[in-house]
Amino acid sequence: MNATRRGTHPSPAGPAPARFDQVLAHARAENRAALATYLPAGYPNQAQSLRILHRLAEVADVIELGWPYSEPALDGPVIQQAAAQSLAGGFQVHHLLESIRALATSPASVLVMAYYPPLYKYGLERAAGELAQAGAAGVILPDLPIEEADAWLAAARHHGLHTIFVVAPSTTDARLRRICAAAGGMLYAPAVAGVTGSTGPLHDALPAFVQRLRAATDLPIGVGIGVSTPAHAQEVSLIADVTIVGSALIRTIDAAHGPRQQAAAAVDLARALNAGLRRPNRSRAA
Template sequence: MSGNRQLLTDTLAKTAGENRAALIAYLPAGFPTVDGGITAMTTILESGADIFEVGLPHSDPVLDGPIVQTADDIALRGGLRIKDVLRTVRAVYAATGKPILIMSYWNPIQRYGIERFTTELAAAGGAGCILSDLPVQESTEWRARADALGLATVFVVAPSSTNDRLAEITTAGSGFVYASALMGVTGSERSVGAAASTLVRRVKATTDLPVCVGIGISTPAQATEVAAFADGVIVGTALVKALLDAPDEQTGLTAVRHLTTALADAVRAR
């Protein structure tokens, strides 16, 4: 079975045709439980998100802030395995028909096996993978396998990237480019506008791929700001926090439903 990279491409083309940014949401798999995570992700997509990033929790999440680290720890202590992450992708895609990517550090995938991981991700209906720490120059084997199975390979670029480096990364990637709005970990509270706008402009000079902005976006106002210049707005930590802060699962689902609806309205308000 081929993966759903084309569905991802078509979804981003559709939102561009509607003159708006796509809303891309993130939660780690297995949080608060595997089944609870599937329900939360499905709820978020049904509340207006266009694309979902399923996090593959890692024991050393160096790019994640304390809120996502807490959720990862809950998932790992619950016994989460890669098979559960893939089951999450399969279930959320089956329930919504929307593009589902896995966001992961490279080490767990390498240990699992590139051929095995890509085959199972494609079979689950996944659209691809965001590889936050895989250097482009070491990605040849992964990209060949992903391309053969119809999976997108999304790389992350940062404001510190040189123009030559941006061109190298965007040439190798597919699906979209993940532009980090800030230097730092997820969940930062600083303003994202100026640095992100400059980075998006620099990236667009090197590629026709959509450029989606994440890290540091947590409010509808920030989403509106970023949607003015980006092809997609990525929100994760705020959704994780809404579930963490809730006293029970049902309250958490209500909280993420309301937040997602507000964010979906925000990306349409540009």
């Protein structure tokens, strides 16, 4: 498989949420899972972040940009440190918006991962409007309960943004139905229990959980949190529509020395992850 797919991706033109749907449909037509790579905006600094993101957008189908936050409940030490580095370097929301705009003509679609407190502090309507105008397709909200999501959902719908919920295996059927009715773009399933950054095996119950999600919705299923190796990515590709990798990418960047080396190392990992995402037959992931 050609890991650098520029020229074979759908055109970036059109509304960003439709662009996200189209990118996933394109991956499905190629009988592979889509690759989503996560980095906090402004990490390791804004200029270097933009350099790395542009390179990743030539390989990944989706760029997931984190809105750095000082109390990220779902994130382990690797992402916490990367977000802290961005904040210490002077991160402001306009850096996030700049990053989204910089990727507007890239082959990849852009999602934002945001915790609710900074989103609320910034203003839900203002945040949704500015993110949509910059070119984001949607927002992943790992800490927003569906029971408290009405205000955000109204703002997101008003501006045409997908809202992507992280769904725990412990979610009841009734609550899952409510989440599926409100969600857009995809559902996000954790590959392991606990916070991001795990390098151990994926949860044994993950395939059954993804099947449960598929029985509840026609939305694509993304799997992240604990996907750290090409072998993990290949395992996820057999059951999910999107393979999401973050902490492993940050560890790779941290281990490289110099801007060019960091960007090259990030792309090399993305290519290695991509190599196993094509499925062995034409059946839909299930």
